[in-house]
Amino acid sequence: MRKTRRKAAAMTRQVKSNCLRSLVSRGILADTHAHLDFEMLSKNYQAVLNRAQQKGIEEIWLMSIDRDSFTRNLEFIAKAQKYTAKVKSQTSFPILRLAAGIDMEVLIPGSEVFSARLFSFSEQQLLEFLQREWQFMLEQAAKAKIPVEIVGEVGIDHYHLQNAYENSEITRKDVEQSHKLQQVMFEFFLNKAGELLLPLSIHTRGAEELCLEIVGRYSAAAKLSGVFHSYTGPLTLINEIKALGFYIGLNGIVSYKSASHILRRVLRDLKEKGQPSNTSVAGHADPKANSGGAETATLLKNLYQAGYVLETDAPYLVTAGADSKSLKQAYGERLNDPAGVADTLEFLGEQV
């Protein structure tokens, strides 16, 4: 009991170090990108926590896409603290780390979270809005005594915009307005991350080169760190991303055919780190074997050393071969959850 109280206290402690560097140096299994404010995950928070605990997930980063999502994440953490303080268990529940950010999708016409109001803003109006939202999020976190430890989800997406344009759903002018405002917003958050020395979780789909160029520019002024989350961009940029001190975020996508180029590259990089082939990380029957096995630990360490971290993007992107039945049982449908990083790790273990 005392142990679990200590764990709850640990979740609210003030930030002293960069949580990305810390998780990599400790070699722990973590989900560095999850949307736990998604209704079916939030509602079933006990299942989210229990399943993550059983798979040995030690840390989860909760992404925010706007102020409402941020508030729901704060509520999730508060519920989790109460629950984990009550439950007696031999193994630790994952530490929940809070991210603050606004997803670029609010500036993408056609997206579910698109805001016509924001889209009509001038650059100056957008910056004023962002400053208000940022202040709101920091104040809410301070009130709840839960530190903001990551900036995310932020970034630039040209992929969906290009699709909408090709399908004649939006005009060239819309595309240009979105490009401009998305970049203003991204740079705003890079500034905040630099000021507070927080790692970032960056979405870069279809704009990988542009994001890298901007991050490089900002990194020169303030030492930034973070993850290029759910990376499926050109392989030629991977070394440059790593050279900036950023990691490549791998999730269930690496098990899909569409990302086989990324998988091949990861396997090559692992080989260079001396990863023995045919690592078996199976062992569903004994959850501890899944997370605590020496082979799994080596694979994870080598992944980190090669510049990769794991994530889920839950509730999306379930890893191929994941136990669909248990996901449906837990959430009513086949949704991904942070326990899914163990599936991705297991998949990678089968490939090396």
Ligand SMILES: [Zn+2]
């Ligand atoms: Zn996401």
